[in-house]
Amino acid sequence: MTARVLVNGLAEDHVSALDRGLAYGDGLFETIRAINGTAPLWARHMARLCDGCGRLGLPPPDAGMLSRESARVVDGIPDAVVKITLTRGCGERGYAPTESIGVTRIVAAFPAPLWPADWYRDGIRVRCCALRLAAQPRLAGVKHLNRLEQVLARGEWSNADVVEGLLFDQAANLVSATAANVFVGIDDVLLTPPVDICGVAGVLRGALLEALPDTHVRTMTKEELMRADEIFLTSSVRGVLPVRALDGRVLRAGGHARAAQAHWRAFGFPGGES
Amino acid sequence: MTARVLVNGLAEDHVSALDRGLAYGDGLFETIRAINGTAPLWARHMARLCDGCGRLGLPPPDAGMLSRESARVVDGIPDAVVKITLTRGCGERGYAPTESIGVTRIVAAFPAPLWPADWYRDGIRVRCCALRLAAQPRLAGVKHLNRLEQVLARGEWSNADVVEGLLFDQAANLVSATAANVFVGIDDVLLTPPVDICGVAGVLRGALLEALPDTHVRTMTKEELMRADEIFLTSSVRGVLPVRALDGRVLRAGGHARAAQAHWRAFGFPGGES
Numbered sequence: 001m002t003a004r005v006l007v008n009g010l011a012e013d014h015v016s017a018l019d020r021g022l023a024y025g026d027g028l029f030e031t032i033r034a035i036n037g038t039a040p041l042w043a044r045h046m047a048r049l050c051d052g053c054g055r056l057g058l059p060p061p062d063a064g065m066l067s068r069e070s071a072r073v074v075d076g077i078p079d080a081v082v083k084i085t086l087t088r089g090c091g092e093r094g095y096a097p098t099e100s101i102g103v104t105r106i107v108a109a110f111p112a113p114l115w116p117a118d119w120y121r122d123g124i125r126v127r128c129c130a131l132r133l134a135a136q137p138r139l140a141g142v143k144h145l146n147r148l149e150q151v152l153a154r155g156e157w158s159n160a161d162v163v164e165g166l167l168f169d170q171a172a173n174l175v176s177a178t179a180a181n182v183f184v185g186i187d188d189v190l191l192t193p194p195v196d197i198c199g200v201a202g203v204l205r206g207a208l209l210e211a212l213p214d215t216h217v218r219t220m221t222k223e224e225l226m227r228a229d230e231i232f233l234t235s236s237v238r239g240v241l242p243v244r245a246l247d248g249r250v251l252r253a254g255g256h257a258r259a260a261q262a263h264w265r266a267f268g269f270p271g272g273e274s
Numbered sequence: 275m276t277a278r279v280l281v282n283g284l285a286e287d288h289v290s291a292l293d294r295g296l297a298y299g300d301g302l303f304e305t306i307r308a309i310n311g312t313a314p315l316w317a318r319h320m321a322r323l324c325d326g327c328g329r330l331g332l333p334p335p336d337a338g339m340l341s342r343e344s345a346r347v348v349d350g351i352p353d354a355v356v357k358i359t360l361t362r363g364c365g366e367r368g369y370a371p372t373e374s375i376g377v378t379r380i381v382a383a384f385p386a387p388l389w390p391a392d393w394y395r396d397g398i399r400v401r402c403c404a405l406r407l408a409a410q411p412r413l414a415g416v417k418h419l420n421r422l423e424q425v426l427a428r429g430e431w432s433n434a435d436v437v438e439g440l441l442f443d444q445a446a447n448l449v450s451a452t453a454a455n456v457f458v459g460i461d462d463v464l465l466t467p468p469v470d471i472c473g474v475a476g477v478l479r480g481a482l483l484e485a486l487p488d489t490h491v492r493t494m495t496k497e498e499l500m501r502a503d504e505i506f507l508t509s510s511v512r513g514v515l516p517v518r519a520l521d522g523r524v525l526r527a528g529g530h531a532r533a534a535q536a537h538w539r540a541f542g543f544p545g546g547e548s
Contacts, residue, residue: 005291014288015296017279017380022289022359024421025299056422057429083367085296088425093357093384095421095428095452106291110367134408134472135444138426146420147298147369148330151362152412154369155331170409178369198408 004073005108009065019104021087024095025145027104028052030203032082033112033237033269034074039082040268041236042067044203049084052142057097058088066107073109079270081237083108087145115238120261123244123253124163126177126233128222129153132170133198141201154178163241164233166225169198173219180233180241181205183215184225185256190215203236204264211263212256230254239264278347279382283339293378295361298369299419301378302326304477306356307386307511307543308348313356314542315510316341318477323358326416331371332362340381347383353544355511357382361419389512394535397518397527398437400451400507402496403427406444407472415475428452437515438507440499443472447493454507454515455479457489458499459530464489477510478538485537486530504528513538 005013020026030045039045046063053060066084074080085106091098131153139146153165164177174193176182181202183192192209194217195201209215225231231243231251240260242253279287294300304319313319320337327334340358348354359380365372405427413420427439438451448467450456455476457466466483468491469475483489499505505517505525514534516527 003292007291013291015291017281017287017289017359017382018277019296020425022293022296022361023303023419024425025419026422026425029297056426081367085291087296093355095424097425097429108291131412134410136408136423138405139422144422145297145299146422148300148413148418148420149410150369151294151298151300151371152330155371158372 003108003110005106006069006073008105009069015104015106016090018090019087020089020091021085021104021145025147026056026097027085027087027145028056028058029083029085029143029145031237032070032084034070034080034082034109035269036078037071037074038268039070041203041207044206045236048143048201048203049086052144053086055139055142056088056144058086058103061086066105069107070109073107077109077111079112080109081112083110085145112237119163119241120239121253123242123251124233125161125245126164126166126243127157127162127247129156129165129167129178131156131167132172133167133175135170135197137197140198141195143200150178166246168222172222174222174225175199177233180235180238183208183232183234183256183260184220184228185230185254186224186228188229190256191220192217193220194218202234204234204239207267208234208260208263212259230257232257232260234260239269277382277384279380280343280347282379283343289378289380290364292364293361294363294365295359295378295419299421300330300371301359301361301419302330302332303357303359303417303419305511306344306358308344308354308356308383309543310352311345311348312542313344315477315481318480319510322417322475322477323360326418327360329413329416330362330418332360332377335360340379343381344383347381351383351385353386354383355386357384359419386511393437393515394513395527397516397525398507399435399519400438400440400517401431401436401521403430403439403441403452405430405441406446407441407449409444409471411471414472415469417474424452440520442496446496448496448499449473451507454509454512457482457506457508457530457534458494458502459504459528460498460502462503464530465494466491467494468492476508478508478513481541482508482534482537486533504530506531506534508534513543
C-alpha cells in the first residue's frame with residue numbers, strides 16, 4: 001500500500017496506541033476523490049465532517065487546515081483518494097468523553113485504483129448480505145469509525161466478481177451497500193432509502209438528491225427491490241456504478257443511472273462514460 | 275496517564291495510522307485486574323477473547339504470549355489494570371477483511387484507581403441513560419472496539435457524584451451499565467439481562483452466574499427495574515458495586531450484592547468488604 005500520511009500536520013505514519021479512535025472507534029472519517037489536486041465535492045465532505053463533529057461532541061474541524069494538508073499529501077498524485085480521520089485523541093481510560101489532549105488528525109492520500117471501465121458501462125455484480133444493520137438513530141448518517149458491521153458484511157463473500165453487497169436493516173428494509181449508497185428505479189420512479197435509522201449520508205447521494213430532485217427518499221422492502229427496473233450504487237470515491245446482476249437476477253444500466261453518471265462527470269470527475 | 279505499553283511485544287507506544295483498529299474499530303479488547311502480578315479471572319478473559327476472535331474471523335490469540343507480555347507490563351504495579359487490544363492490523367484500504375500483514379497486539383498496564391471504600395460499602399449513584407443500544411446479534415456479547423454508543427451514553431452526564439449510567443435497548447429493556455453488567459433483585463429473585471442482542475458478556479457476570487446458579491437470565495423492562503429491591507453492577511475491573519440511588523430512587527445494598535462481593539473476594543480480589 002502506497003500512502004502519504006500526515007498526523008497532526010507532521011509527516012508521521014503512527015498514532016498513540018492509547019488513542020480513543022483505536023480504543024473505541026471514537027471519531028470520524030471522510031474519503032475524498034481528488035483529481036489533479038482538486039476535490040469537486042470538498043465542500044460537501046467538510047459539511048458532513050462538521051455535522052459529524054457536532055453529533056459526537058468533537059470541536060468543529062478546521063477546514064482550511066485540512067485543505068492545506070490534503071494539498072500536501074495529494075501533490076503529484078493525479079487521481080487520488082484522500083482519507084481524513086479525526087478522533088477524540090488520547091485521554092483518561094474509560095468511556096467518558098472528557099477533555100482530551102486534543103483531536104488526532106490524520107490526512108492520508110492513496111492513488112485511486114483503476115476501476116474497470118465496464119463497471120461503469122455495463123454495471124457490476126452485487127449480492128444481498130445476510131448481516132442486518134442495527135438501528136441506531138444517534139449514529140445514523142454519520143461517517144464514524146464504528147464499522148464492524150461493514151467489515152463483517154464485506155467478509156461474507158470472497159468471489160472477486162462480486163463487487164458489492166446490499167445491506168438491509170432489522171426490518172428487512174434496504175439501507176445501502178457496504179461502502180456505497182443505493183438508488184433504485186421502480187416503475188420509472190427513482191428511490192433511495194433514508195439514512196436516519198442506520199446507514200451513512202453519502203456525499204454523492206446528497207449531491208444527486210439535489211441534482212435529481214424527483215428522487216423519492218423512502219423505505220423499500222427486499223421484495224420491492226427484487227421488482228426494480230434498475231439499481232445503481234453511488235460513492236464519492238467510485239462514482240456511479242450501475243448494477244448488472246443482483247444475486248441471480250440480471251439487470252441493466254437504465255436512464256436514471258446514466259443521468260446520475262452525467263452529473264458525476266459534470267461535478268468534474270472523469271470516467272463513468274456510458 | 276501513566277501506562278506501560280507493548281505493541282507486538284516491543285516497548286513502543288504507537289501503532290500505524292492505517293491500522294484497521296483505528297479505521298474501523300476492527301478488533302477486540304479486554305481489561306483485566308491483576309493483583310501483585312496475578313489476574314484471578316485470566317482464564318475467563320482469554321476464553322472471551324478467543325470467542326471474540328472467532329466471531330470476528332481473527333486468528334485465535336496466543337494466550338501464553340499475552341500472559342508473558344502482561345507479566346512484563348504489570349511488573350512493579352501491585353494493583354494493575356491490564357488492557358489487551360487485538361486488531362486485524364494493516365491491510366488494503368476498504369472493509370474487506372482480507373489477509374492483513376498480521377494482527378496488531380497491544381498490551382498495556384495502568385495502576386488501578388483507588389475507588390472509594392464507600393462505593394462498595396454503601397453503594398453508588400447511577401442514572402438511566404437516554405441513549406438506547408442498537409440490536410445487533412452478530413456483535414452482541416463481544417468486547418469489540420466499536421464503542422461509540424458507550425461514549426455517547428457516558429457523555430450524557432458530568433456530575434461526578436453519578437458513577438454509572440444504565441442502558442436500555444430499543445424496546446426499553448434493561449441491558450447493562452456503560453462499563454459494567456447489572457444484576458437486579460426483585461421479590462428475592464436475582465436477575466440479569468441476556469447479552470445476545472446487545473451488551474457485553476462480562477467476565478465477572480459469567481463467573482457470578484456460575485457461583486450463584488439460582489440467578490435468572492431474562493429481559494427486564496424499565497418498569498420492573500423501578501420495582502427492584504436491590505441493584506448491583508459488576509465489572510471484572512471494579513468488582514461488585516451496589517446501587518444506593520437510581521435517579522431519584524433510594525436503594526440499599528442487599529443480600530444478593532453481599533453474596534456477590536463475597537465471591538469477588540473469594541476469587542482473590544481485595545476490597546468490596548461489606
